Amino acid sequence: MNISTASGACEASAYNFAYLDEQTKRMIRRGLLKAVAIPGYQVPFGGREMPLPYGWGTGGMQLTAAILGADDVLKVIDQGADDTTNAVSIRRFFARTAGVATTERTVEASVIQTRHRIPETPLSAGQIMVYQVPIPEPLRFIEPSEQETRTMHALEDYGVMHVKLYEDIATFGHIATAYAYPVTVDERYVMDPSPIPKFDNPKLDMSPALMLFGAGREKRLYAVPPFTKVVSLDFEDHPFAVQRWDECCAFCGSTESFLDELIVDDAGSKRYVCSDTDYCRQRTEENLQ
Amino acid sequence: MYVAVKGGERAIDNAHQLLANLRRGDTAVAELGVQQVRQQLPLAVARVMSEGSLYDEELAALAIKQAAGDLMEAIFLLRAYRTTLPRFGASEPLDTTIMQLERRISATFKDLPGGQLLGPTFDYTHRLLDFTLLAEGEYPAPETTLADEPKPCPRVLDFLAGEGLMAREQDDGAPVPDITREPLAFPASRAERLQALARGDEGFLLALGYSTQRGYGRNHPFAGEIRIGDVEVWMTPAELGFSVPLGDIEITECEMVNQFVGESAEQAQFTRGYGLAFGYAERKAMGMALVDRALRAGEYGEEVQGPAQEEEFVLMHCDNVEAAGFVSHLKLPHYVDFQAELELIRKLRRQAPAEENR
Numbered sequence: 184m185n186i187s188t189a190s191g192a193c194e195a196s197a198y199n200f201a202y203l204d205e206q207t208k209r210m211i212r213r214g215l216l217k218a219v220a221i222p223g224y225q226v227p228f229g230g231r232e233m234p235l236p237y238g239w240g241t242g243g244m245q246l247t248a249a250i251l252g253a254d255d256v257l258k259v260i261d262q263g264a265d266d267t268t269n270a271v272s273i274r275r276f277f278a279r280t281a282g283v284a285t286t287e288r289t290v291e292a293s294v295i296q297t298r299h300r301i302p303e304t305p306l307s308a309g310q311i312m313v314y315q316v317p318i319p320e321p322l323r324f325i326e327p328s329e330q331e332t333r334t335m336h337a338l339e340d341y342g343v344m345h346v347k348l349y350e351d352i353a354t355f356g357h358i359a360t361a362y363a364y365p366v367t368v369d370e371r372y373v374m375d376p377s378p379i380p381k382f383d384n385p386k387l388d389m390s391p392a393l394m395l396f397g398a399g400r401e402k403r404l405y406a407v408p409p410f411t412k413v414v415s416l417d418f419e420d421h422p423f424a425v426q427r428w429d430e431c432c433a434f435c436g437s438t439e440s441f442l443d444e445l446i447v448d449d450a451g452s453k454r455y456v457c458s459d460t461d462y463c464r465q466r467t468e469e470n471l472q
Numbered sequence: 473m474y475v476a477v478k479g480g481e482r483a484i485d486n487a488h489q490l491l492a493n494l495r496r497g498d499t500a501v502a503e504l505g506v507q508q509v510r511q512q513l514p515l516a517v518a519r520v521m522s523e524g525s526l527y528d529e530e531l532a533a534l535a536i537k538q539a540a541g542d543l544m545e546a547i548f549l550l551r552a553y554r555t556t557l558p559r560f561g562a563s564e565p566l567d568t569t570i571m572q573l574e575r576r577i578s579a580t581f582k583d584l585p586g587g588q589l590l591g592p593t594f595d596y597t598h599r600l601l602d603f604t605l606l607a608e609g610e611y612p613a614p615e616t617t618l619a620d621e622p623k624p625c626p627r628v629l630d631f632l633a634g635e636g637l638m639a640r641e642q643d644d645g646a647p648v649p650d651i652t653r654e655p656l657a658f659p660a661s662r663a664e665r666l667q668a669l670a671r672g673d674e675g676f677l678l679a680l681g682y683s684t685q686r687g688y689g690r691n692h693p694f695a696g697e698i699r700i701g702d703v704e705v706w707m708t709p710a711e712l713g714f715s716v717p718l719g720d721i722e723i724t725e726c727e728m729v730n731q732f733v734g735e736s737a738e739q740a741q742f743t744r745g746y747g748l749a750f751g752y753a754e755r756k757a758m759g760m761a762l763v764d765r766a767l768r769a770g771e772y773g774e775e776v777q778g779p780a781q782e783e784e785f786v787l788m789h790c791d792n793v794e795a796a797g798f799v800s801h802l803k804l805p806h807y808v809d810f811q812a813e814l815e816l817i818r819k820l821r822r823q824a825p826a827e828e829n830r
Contacts, residue, residue, distance in 0.1 A: 198556065227655040232555035236548065237797025239804065262808045269804050271481055299808045317798065328784055330658045355820050361812035380812035400794045402655035426815045443807055444814065458808050 201248040201281035207231055211249035211404070215395060218406035223368030224336070225319050230402035240273055241399030243296050243315035247277065250311060250395070251294060256284045258292035263300035263441065263458035270298075289461050299362075301383040303440045303462040306392035308409060314377040316398040319405065321365040321375040341373050344416065352421055361426070367414045368407055376413075382425045382441045387413040430455040435466035495540040509533035518722075518751025519543055523792060524550030525652065525671050526557075527721050527750050548793050555652070562648065564706040564715055568725050572622045572702040579695040580729055586625035591700065592752075628697040629727050629744055638729070638742045658784055665767055665787060670748060672763075672790030674756040680780040681762030688778025689766050692731035693745065700724045700752055724749045726757035730765045732772060743772060 199205065207229075214228040233241040251257065257277055261270040265287040273296060274285050286292050289304040296313040306312065322332045325343050335341070344365060351359040358364075364381035368374045376387060377396060387394060387407060394407040407413060417423035431438045433454045440462060442455035457463035496503070510517055510533035520532040524547045532550060539545035575591025578584055590596075632638035651667045660668070669677060684691060702722050708715040728745040745765025747757035766780040779785050789795060 202556075204556065204558075227657065229653045229655055231652075232548075232551045232793065234552040236800055237794045238799070238801030239797060241797070262805045266480055267805055268484060271484060275481070275484075298804070299806070317801070328658075329788075330784070356823055357816070357820060359816060359820070361816040362809040378809050380808055382812065400798055426812060428815075441808065442811070444811055458811075 198280055200253075201251045201277060201283075202234070203231065203245065203248045207245075208249040211245055214404050215246065215249065215406060218395070218404055219393070219408045221372075222407055222411050223366075223372030223374040223405060225403040225405045228402055228404050230399050233399065235272070235276070237400040238317060239269060240296070240298060240315040242397030242401075242404065243298070243313045243399075244273060244276070244397075245399060246313045246395050246397040246404060247294060247296050248281075250313075251277065251281050251283060253281075253283065255293045256286050256291055258286050258289065258295045258461075259297075260295065260300060260302070260459075260461075261298040262443075263302070264460040266460065287461050288465075299378050299380075300441070300458060301379055301386045303437075303457070303459045304465070306386075306390055308391040310392040312392055312394045314379075314394065314396045316375070316377045316396050316401075316403075318363075319375055319396065319398040319401050319403040321363075321373050336372060339371070344373060345418075348416060348418070352418070358417070358421065358423075364423075365416050367416060369411050370414075373416070374405065374407075374413075380426060380441060381415065381423070384413070384415045384423070385425065389413075428455060432457045432463060432466075435463045435470060437463070437466055491540075495538070504537055506530065506533045506537055509536050515752055516541075516543060516546075518724075518749070518753045519674060519756065520546045520550055521750040522753050522756060523547045523671055523673065524554065526550050526554040529751075544792050544796050548796070551793055559650075559653075561707060561709065563718065564708060566703050566705065566723070568699065568703055568723070569627060570622050570624050570703070571699060571723075572720070573625060573699055574702075575700040576625065576698070577695070578628045578697045580628060580697075584626075584628060584631075593754075622702075625699070627727070629729065632696075632729070632742055636741075638744065639732075641744070656787060658787075659770070660783060660787060662764075662768075665783070666746065666748075666760075666764060668787045668790060669760045669763055672760070673792035673795070674753070674759060676790050676792070676795075677759035677763050678755060679759075680766070680786060681759040683778055684762055684766050684780045689769065689776070689781040691743075691765055691774075693762055693765065694729040695758065696727045696729035696744070698724070698726045698754060698757065700754065722751050724751065724753045724757040726754070726761040728758075728761040728765055743768065 210229055214226045218224065218226045230242065231245060233244055235241055235244065247257070257274065259265065259270045259274040261267040264270065277283055278285050289295065289302040292310065294311050294313060295302065296315070298315040301312065320329070320332050322335055322344065325347055326332050326335065348358050351357065360381065362380045363375055363378040364384055365373050366376050366384060366387065376384060389410050389412065390407070391409050393409055396405045398404070415423040426441070428442045430442065432440060432442060433456050435457060437457055440457045440459055443458045445454045445456060446452070447454050510529050513533070513536065516536055517529050517532045520535055520543055521527050521529065524532065524535070526532070531553065532546065535546035535549040536543065539549060573589055575593060576586065576589045578588065629638055633640050648663050649661065651664050656664060656668065683689070685693070700723070702720040704720055705718045706715045707718050726747040730743045730745060732741055732743040743765065745761040745763070745768070747760030747764065749756045749760070763780055763786060766778070767783055767786060769776050769781040774781070776782060
């Protein structure tokens with residue numbers, strides 16, 4: 184916040200490539216290797232203070248800093264959009280501290296840092312998604328104690344989670360979780376997929392891309408390796424289902440993507456547009472041709 | 473067509489410029505110097521150094537200036553700088569028995585070896601606005617005499633320990649973990665707890681300490697000893713093999729005496745809570761000492777009755793950089809999750825009347 188664009192270059196050179204020192208990056212990469220080896224398991228790591236506030240993506244930024252190489256092409260999205268303020272801020276941070284190329288095109292990116300969305304454009308092998316995670320523990324809102332939840336994971340004791348989902352159905356007739364919807368990874372660990380809408384959960388299953396999750400304040404990281412089974416929790420008589428809209432995108436006409444609702448006048452009229460700005464732009468350009 | 477309001481690069485640049493204007497205020501008024509902050513707001517500097525975990529008065533003063541007086545923002549600035557510094561070793565334990573004391577009080581004895589030394593304190597001032605400060609007149613400096621070489625000043629709690637009335641603390645000689653390098657694991661060791669509390673938010677620790685006085689985990693505290701002054705920092709570099717002094721730092725230390733009744737009359741002993749902070753930071757050190765003692769409930773087999781005794785609750789929420797960050801992130805857009813919630817609540821409401829008709 185206090186570095187102007189003009190003085191940016193000289194101040195940036197006082198820091199290591201991608202801000203973090205190499206020892207810290209190595210420590211994080213060791214944690215990531217463990218996370219990839221045990222899909223869905225939350226690995227504690229020595230999270231550092233970052234020059235952005237906790238809760239604004241410090242976990243994701245540390246992972247990105249640890250894996251970024253000079254040849255990488257970075258895309259940063261927030262709410263699916265490249266032009267939201269925090270996405271702009273984080274993209275600029277790495278453009279300045281690492282000098283890497285950045286892009287808004289999903290297909291061009293080798294590393295995509297995200298908050299709250301997975302791109303609509305299918306990911307490919309070799310791409311890495313980095314998720315910003317506020318509360319990595321899926322059991323936290325049922326059991327506040329970390330000692331307890333770590334034991335529950337160790338014993339694969341996930342009964343309380345199913346009871347919570349069942350209580351939702353008994354009370355509301357539906358599972359009342361719309362985002363950060365818990366998943367089982369590789370038939371073992373229950374994992375919080377970060378606060379993505381449950382609409383995005385199916386994109387995690389057998390994805391060819393590597394999925395890395397970083398929680399800076401809570402000092403945890405975890406991963407879903409490529410081609411790993413990721414199943415959203417549900418019941419046989421209440422199968423998992425994603426959100427659907429009756430409307431289509433007002434720009435590109437998509438009926439397949441996650442739509443943001445815009446209130447367009449004082450009477451409360453609504454329009455719907457794609458939350459994924461890159462996907463929407465590609466489709467709009469194709470429609471014009 | 474309505475276009476969603478989204479910030480761009482220009483908006484961010486403009487916001488930074490506006491912030492710079494806000495910080496500078498009216499340019500007809502002289503700019504605040506970092507040395508002025510350092511010299512004339514020493515208690516703010518102390519707090520930023522303590523909770524920023526970095527003893528550097530000049531950088532703390534710079535952070536306060538840059539943060540426009542927002543101390544939590546200044547703490548954050550200092551932490552984000554500290555985290556990039558290389559770590560070349562750990563100092564020897566501070567010997568606070570030999571300090572250049574500027575203040576030393578004990579509430580448990582009327583008089584004691586070493587004496588009661590009031591020093592500079594707001595205690596016993598009448599909180600009346602001093603309008604002569606408004607006039608900004610020249611301040612006639614009082615006569616001060618430099619103290620002699622620091623002499624060892626015996627510790628109140630050692631008297632009690634000598635009599636067997638105070639539980640002695642054991643140094644197990646184990647390497648001290650660094651919570652800024654390794655994440656906390658629970659249950660935490662006392663060394664880790666004290667580190668977290670030393671960085672913890674003064675207001676949070678004050679409120680938790682206060683809650684123990686009001687019955688949420690009561691443990692009958694007495695301010696056994698509070699001392700403020702300069703202490704030498706020594707370090708033993710591996711290549712030298714003997715210790716060398718690095719310099720003096722100002723610290724505030726508080727040792728609380730707490731009642732504790734053992735299982736039998738012979739075992740009855742006092743216990744202690746410990747607080748330490750950089751600079752002149754009495755309130756922080758006292759809050760820390762109260763919470764340290766409260767967190768020792770498990771060690772003494774006490775029933776956990778209040779939040780101040782809950783280790784995970786206290787340690788996971790005492791850091792104001794973490795807390796301020798996570799609360800402030802609510803300002804970031806959340807419209808995708810909110811859209812998902814909207815869709816869900818509409819679906820639930822659509823189905824509700826149908827069920828009522830059955």
